[in-house]
Amino acid sequence: MTQHTPDWIAVDWGTSALRVWLMRGDGEVLERRRSESGMGGLSRDGFEPALLELVGDVLRDGRALPVICCGMVGSRQGWAEAPYASVPCAPPGIAQATLVRSAEPRIAAYILPGIKQAAPADVMRGEETQIAGILAADPGFDGILCLPGTHTKWAHISAGEIVSFRTFMTGEMFALLGEQSVLRHSVADAGWDAAAFDAAVAEAMSRPERVAAGLFSLRAETLLSGLAAQTARARLSGLLIGMELAAARPYWLGQPVRIVGADAIAAPYLAALRAQAAEVSCVADEEITLRGLIGAYAALSEGVE
């Protein structure tokens, strides 16, 4: 139980997890909570109970506590569909949010929209709120944001707007190939080989098609010459990130790049971009999403007052 009654609740509701922050109106975090009730495992009727299970104890009768959500919770299969905003646009805020119709009088739940791009076709849900958080901390940022993850996003930011973006399934492919394919026998769960990573990035960037042949070579080298499993892991990562960087070249070439993510996931991107002499910096802000949600709450409370 928290000591104070929160003024509002911030919610990052993704495919695999539900994270909430019990918040004071001034932006102070009273308490963090988390459950595994991600959007992927819930039917439409399951969202409200999942949220109430996590925060029901702090709700009070007679008051609808603002709950501001971002992420896959706003998808067609989510709690309520929050229509996409379209690039170019500023990260959408509370004015574009969808108010969830709920039978629970103790909450007023808003879902922030994702962003879409018509050509090339692309979508994001959740990252736009991270971008809002980055711009809240650094309103003048102009350049490229790289948000590595299961689905890495590259976004061109200018004059406070998301101009264009592109999604790469690099993280998901790394997990599928390393854990589910025949390469699972060759690739370690952890460990690294920086030189092998660098060489694989360079190979994939100069001849991206070779990634197709380079994958099975990892298995063959394990069998024939005892390739170390952590070297195989670094090479697999390097091949996939190299192919991504080759495709994302229009984003990072000649532009300042800021990688947003925890060290473990940001480090390979940082190394690969530095090897290309890109102008790159790195911020590891675990609560960047919260910053974006705080911005949305501020607009809500201003609107209310």
Next chain:
Amino acid sequence: MTQHTPDWIAVDWGTSALRVWLMRGDGEVLERRRSESGMGGLSRDGFEPALLELVGDVLRDGRALPVICCGMVGSRQGWAEAPYASVPCAPPGIAQATLVRSAEPRIAAYILPGIKQAAPADVMRGEETQIAGILAADPGFDGILCLPGTHTKWAHISAGEIVSFRTFMTGEMFALLGEQSVLRHSVADAGWDAAAFDAAVAEAMSRPERVAAGLFSLRAETLLSGLAAQTARARLSGLLIGMELAAARPYWLGQPVRIVGADAIAAPYLAALRAQAAEVSCVADEEITLRGLIGAYAALSEGVE
């Protein structure tokens, strides 16, 4: 129960299945049998019982029936390790086979070796016996064999030898991305769109790195413009096969190519190679592996006589 006692047994023992043919000495098939006891699910002690369960009823006391096996059964985790032959070499035959030490006196089991290549590192187990089968039917074949599958093999054949080969995980990636990744919501289990496939092949061949970005576009187009699931399936296949063809260009460019495989798996390769004006033919010989095993038996029986 078979009508006749077989003279020998042909065995194609892969990762996921065990296929046997009860054979007469003249090459006639008495009976086909199959079980799901693939190498992937067996420990070393499990192979002999799995085989006896399938064929024990045809064995006779007082005689060791020749059993000739190919495939992953000869891997390090298999029944017995059959060391690789090295390219350049003819498809290995019975003289290079490993005789399994077995407590069962009613069988004499041989495992044909796989083939390895030092640089670029590559291995095959099972396909060498398919190649033996192809060369048995057409001893003068000189050119490129494409054996599409979970792990597609390209092999350069000249003067009866495998000169070099290369493995692509295209089939496995197609299955992982289409069934396990976020694209599973976009990609149909069946159906096709030939124009979408052709366009995706052309895109991947001209700009292979774009495959990295093109994958998530399938998901985005589903969400934004209702991309048909069978079109998504054809595009996913086209992107992956296009990248493979870009990497395998040294194999197929200016060389006669023969695709060996059932229609469903050969057809996209045929279409993609024809679009590149490659000189390509297709043989759908389901029992090509059996032909290779029959060749090995012939050498064994000649050696015995």
